[in-house]
Amino acid sequence: MPVSLQNHGDIAVITVDNPPVNALSQAVRNGLVSCTQEALADDAVTAIVLIGAGRxxxxxxxxxxxxxPSAQPTLNDAIxxxxxxSKPVVCAIHGTALGGGLETxxxxxxxxxxxxxxxxxxxVKLGLLPGAGGTQRLPRLVGVEKAMKLISSGDFLAADKALDAGIIDHIxxxxxxxxxxAFARQLVADGAPLKRVRDLQAALPEGRSAADLAAAEMKAIARRTRGQPxxxxxxxxxxxxxxMDFDAALQREREIFEELKAGPESQGLRHAFFAERAAGKVPGVSKDTATREIKKVAIIGAGTMGGGIAMNFANVGIPVTLIETAxxxxxxxxxxxxKNYTATVSKGRLSREKMDQRMAMFSGAVELSAAADADMVIEAVFENMAxxxxxxxxxxxxCKPGAILASNTSxxxxxxIAAVTKRPQDVIGTHFFSPANVMKLLEIVRGxxxxxxxxxxxMKIAKKIAKVPVVVGVCDGFVGNRMLHAYTRQAGFLLEDGALPQDVDRVIYDFGMPMGPFTMGDMAGLDVGYRVRQERGRPAANYRYSEIADKVVEMGRHGQKxxxxxxxYVAGDRTPHPDPEIEELILASAAAAGxxxxxxxxxxxxxxxxxxxxxxGAKILxxxxxxxxxxxxxxxxxxYxxxxxxxxxMNYADQVGLETVYQAVKEMFDGGDEWMDPAPLLARLATEGKTFADWDAENN
Ligand SMILES: NC(=O)c1ccc[n+]([C@@H]2O[C@H](COP(=O)([O-])OP(=O)(O)OC[C@H]3O[C@@H](n4cnc5c(N)ncnc54)[C@H](O)[C@@H]3O)[C@@H](O)[C@H]2O)c1
Known part of the structure; x- marks a missing residue:
């Protein structure tokens, strides 16, 4: 039974035991109602304690x-x-009381x-609102202003802060x-009142209305939450x-919950949540697959990437040796x-002591032989095959036998690379993103x-260093950058065809990306891509090529730097200002290209x-x-x-409808853009009226 009742003389203890996290399934809601009723009917019981089993x-x-469809009893019924x-109910919290858990x-x-x-x-992080009284009861305990901040951010509070705020009564x-x-017995002994949160008044700061506070908070979070209802x-x-009256507001809360749940934003966020879990499952790797112990790491190359990669290991107490040429x-x-750690300390996000501990994890060397005793070596030297x-x-x-040899090649x-060793089975790609100590994503390249x-x-070590690992196969640019090239290429063509950088960037920003492709290019530095294009040479003649990006770099314009x-850019400011010189260049280049x-x-x-x-993405799949x-x-x-x-x-494509995507891609291809040859998988799914989610379900 996921919920059980034990009587300890005068106190009934109701225990929720629904591993792993005691989620509020229908069986749990049912159990909560029936156990409470049983405890209420028992005259020997004077108070009830509600607690979770396990962690x-x-x-x-x-x-x-x-x-x-929602099943009875609802959480509101249980609550x-x-x-x-009529008997005091004391909730006993350990671990986390989140969402419906806190509402309970x-x-x-x-x-x-x-x-x-x-x-x-x-x-809110799943595009919802607390739908079982959270938006009504929390403000009655902590005041309207604090409740607005907590609920619209989804932030957690540690027990001491929750005590100060009035959410909990005792630690x-x-x-x-x-x-x-003991707390429950004391309540009974003191004849303490039954504190029903619904009967309390939600406090407002002096002279402020709830509408005022909501408007002020909305203004504060507007940029970060754009596009999300x-x-x-x-x-x-x-x-x-x-x-509003409590019951009417509760009902309204439920209606809003249902509206949000049915909307695309919540669907997207829930998809993202499950997608991250699914990415942890890798074909050919099971619970029984062995792991190797990683107690010491060496990083080859202490440039832009190497230092940041090393920090990830030092942060979790793994000694790391940085190896350079000089x-x-x-x-x-x-x-x-x-410098990076010092900046974090000065922002108050890391103690000096912790910084010292982390720095103590570092050692340096100018000889590759220093990698001899490392359990994992990550190479992050220049992007050059030889x-x-x-x-x-x-x-x-x-390196010692069994050491993992990883390359951070992009x-x-x-x-x-693996083929030059006698141990290709130990070679893997670990594609970190810049800045490597900050960015969550890690593409793990399976050779x-x-x-x-x-x-x-x-995979395990990636999670240990707080990354989100995704396994990808060997191909040019792997998954993320390969797709990004297709995207930035089209953005470039748009300039020739009639748009300006600021038009494209505005549309992409409004879509919800942190910035558009041209602002991003300026930030990353335009010379990097230029050098790659020079090295690779022009594509075949039937593939379109726009020279605008090359010309920008040849004008000495390498981006923000x-x-x-x-x-x-104005010195010391990262705000991009549209430039008539670029518009002129675009117009002239389009004319020259006919x-x-x-x-x-x-x-x-x-x-x-x-x-x-x-x-x-469909081709990659x-x-x-x-x-x-x-x-x-x-x-x-x-x-990204x-x-x-x-x-x-891919989920966005499903939301738009694959038929729409396919037709638009086909139109671009038919219009003469060879780069846009429709992925056969996209064509097939569109024809069959299916989604990428269907493909995932059928193939995993
Ligand atoms: N910069 C990025 O945004 C980024 C992102 C993902 C992956 N990568 C990849 O990471 C790798 C490193 O890129 P980076 O941007 O850090 O380059 P970088 O030029 O900043 O640093 C490379 C470092 O390697 C050192 N080095 C060169 N040869 C060496 C040798 N034989 N032994 C030891 N050290 C040596 C250099 O002295 C230099 O400090 C490349 O493969 C790159 O493609 C870069």
Whole structure:
């Protein structure tokens, strides 16, 4: 039984035991109601304690049930059973009381918690609002202003902060059940009132109205939450706690919940949530797959990437050796690491002591032989195949047997690198994103011969260093950058065809990306892509090529770092300013290329960029370079700032409809753009009326 009742003389203890996190499934809701009724009917019982078994209190609703029609009893039914109880109900919290878990706790008359407990209403992160009284009861305990902030951000509070805010009444030292029972007995002995939160008044700061507060909060979060209805709805519902009667506001809250749940933003966020979990499952790797122990790591190259990669390991207490070619390069690399930590300390996000502990994890060397005792070596030298091969063949001779040899290459063939060693099974790609100490995404490149335990170990260590790992196959640019090239290429063509950088960037920003492709290019530096294009040479003649990007670099405009790129910049300011010189260049280049420019609607701009991304994603999927469409979504939401509320590019395609995407791609291709040859998988799914989610379900 997921919920059970034990009588300890005068106190009834109701325990929720629904591993792993005591989610509020229908069976749990049922059990909560029936156990409470049983305890109420027992004359020997004077008070009730509600507690979770295992590692946590109720950590939330059962999200899988969100896609089903709601089943009785609802959570509101269960909660009102506690609230209406004639005997005091004390909720005992350890681990986390989140979402429906905290709403359940708020329905109890009193709440106690262990010092390490956390509480929160994170529904907004799934595009929802707390739909079982959270927006009504929380403001009655903590005041309207604080409730608005907590609910619209979804932030958690630690037990001490929750105590200060009035969410919990007491912190228990020692055994929680015993502490909660003692607290309940004391209530009975004192004849304490049944504190029904619904009967309290939601407090407003002097002279402020709920509408005022909601408007001010909305203004504060508008930029971060653009395109998402949930934060605004959270504020609106909290405001109802002041202006409406409790039951009417509760009903309204439920209606808003249902509206949000049915909307595309919540669907996208829920998809993103499940996609991240699914990405952890890798074909050929199971619970029984062995892992190798990683106690010491070496990083080759302390440049832009190497230092940041090393920080990830130092942060979790794994000793890491940075290896460079010369002392000055090593010193420069270590100085950047020190500077990064110092900046975090000065922002108050890291203690000096912790920084010292982390720095103590670092050692440096100018000899590759320093990698001899490392359990994992990550190579992050220049992107040059000959150099990487040279390093890997040396590592093969130097490293101890069983060491994992990883390359941080962003484009090169990991199999070709592995082939220079006598241990290709130990070679893998770990594609970190810049800045490597900050960005969550890690593309793990599975080589043809990479052993299952090497892959498993790399996945595990990635999670340990707080990355979101996604396994991809060997191909040019792997998944993320390969798709990005298709996207930026179309953005470039749009300039020749009639748009300006600021038009494209505005549309992409409004879609929810942190910035458009031209602002992004200026930030990253335009010279990098230029050099790659020069090295690779022009594509075949039937493939379109726009010279504009090359000309921008040849004008000395390398992006923000040179004060000008696609935009111009004022010294010390990163704001891009449109530049008439660029417009002139675009017009002249279009004329020289014989292209007649025309106006583009915002929709046409969006389609051109996004559908290129999606079409390439479909090719990657069919080639088996990603295991799931949802893996591609994880890559984009975690590595490229793709808005989570759209779920990722492949989920967005499903939302738009694959038939629409396919027709638009086909039209571009038929119009003469060879780059846009429709992915056969996209064509097939569109014809069959299916989605990428269907493909995932059929193939995993
Ligand atoms: N910069 C990015 O945004 C980014 C993102 C993902 C992946 N990558 C990849 O990471 C790798 C490193 O890129 P980066 O931007 O850090 O380059 P970088 O030029 O900033 O740093 C490379 C470092 O490697 C050192 N080095 C060169 N040869 C060496 C050798 N034989 N032994 C030891 N050290 C040596 C250099 O002195 C230099 O400090 C490349 O493969 C690149 O494609 C870069």
């Amino acid at each position: 946590t209190f109720i950590a939330g609703a059962d999200i899988r049930e969100f896609n089903l 009102s059973t506690f609230e209406a109880s 706790a708020l329905g109890c008359h009193y709440r106690v918690a262990v010092a390490g407990a956390m509480v929160g209403l994170p529904e 228990v030292d020692g055994d929680l059940t015993a502490g909660a029972m 949930a934060p605004q709805k959270c504020l609106e519902s909290v405001a109802n706690a002041v202006t 002392q000055d390069a090593l010193d420069r690399g270590l100085a950047i690491v020190t 150099l990487k091969k040279e390093i890997f063949s040396k590592l093969d001779a130097i 484009t090169l063939d990991v199999d070709e 043809e011969k990479t052993a299952a335990d090497v892959l498993n170990t790399t 040179t004060g000008a790129g696609w935009y111009k 292209v007649t420019r025309h106006d583009f609607s915002d929709d046409a701009i969006l389609q051109r960029c996004m559908f290129a991304l999606i079409n390439e 069919a080639e088996g370079k990603a295991y799931r469409a949802s893996d591609i979504d994880v890559i984009y939401t975690n590595g 700032g793709f808005p989570s509320f759209r779920g990722g590019p």
